[in-house]
Amino acid sequence: MVLYARKSTGRCAMTEVFDFRKPSAERQVVAHELARPVFFVGFMGAGKTSVARKLARNAGVAAVDMDTFIERRCDMKVKQIFAEVGEEGFRKIETDVLRELATAANPQLVSCGGGVVLADENRRILKEHGFVVYLQVTADEAASRISNVSTRPLFGDLEQARRVIQGRLPLYEEVADITIDTAGRGTGAVAREAFSCLKREGILT
Ligand code: S3P
Numbered sequence: 001m002v003l004y005a006r007k008s009t010g011r012c013a014m015t016e017v018f019d020f021r022k023p024s025a026e027r028q029v030v031a032h033e034l035a036r037p038v039f040f041v042g043f044m045g046a047g048k049t050s051v052a053r054k055l056a057r058n059a060g061v062a063a064v065d066m067d068t069f070i071e072r073r074c075d076m077k078v079k080q081i082f083a084e085v086g087e088e089g090f091r092k093i094e095t096d097v098l099r100e101l102a103t104a105a106n107p108q109l110v111s112c113g114g115g116v117v118l119a120d121e122n123r124r125i126l127k128e129h130g131f132v133v134y135l136q137v138t139a140d141e142a143a144s145r146i147s148n149v150s151t152r153p154l155f156g157d158l159e160q161a162r163r164v165i166q167g168r169l170p171l172y173e174e175v176a177d178i179t180i181d182t183a184g185r186g187t188g189a190v191a192r193e194a195f196s197c198l199k200r201e202g203i204l205t
Helices: 048-059 066-074 078-102 120-129 139-145 158-175 187-200
Strands: 003-005 038-041 063-065 109-111 131-136 178-181
Touching: 038 048, 038 158, 048 063, 048 109, 048 187, 063 066, 066 078, 078 120, 120 158, 131 158, 131 187, 139 158, 178 187
Parallel strands: 038 109, 038 131, 063 109, 131 178
Antiparallel strands: 003 178
């Protein structure tokens, strides 16, 4: 497991012992606060939504998934939005929603769609307003994690996914404050590492 840090080096030490089992009557969740919105970026299947949700439940903070937010707002699935207004139309909606979540009064954990880093304006918003956690995944592992790739209009086949990941790599790296390699690791382990990093960076207090 490798962790690259742009503003600090070294893998995050588990500075606080944190119990990520299901909250129970005996175990009270300690509510934390976020100094800024935290954006989870990475390719489809990296686990952005599951990790953000798990972290939110265990740290007592709010989480929102951008694609779900867009689907509710448009009353359409992402796939339908692509069919109706194309990728360009989807990207415009994505930028509006990103700006809204980035400047909201109450910062949240935000799991972003994999293509959020494509637009210059989105990368500017991410860097200016947020703390960005990049979850790395290979195309093969992503494919094995996504139960139905037909819900992801841009996944294509494995070869295409490999090419897209490779092409986006510099963009993910450009915005990342921290990078977590998710290879062979479950949601809990990745969420625990993200928790330690966010504590260490003073984002989660
Ligand atoms: C996309 C990723 C999807 C979704 C849309 C486009 C992409 O989100 O926003 O299908 O360009 O990588 P997930 O990364 O949550 O699957």
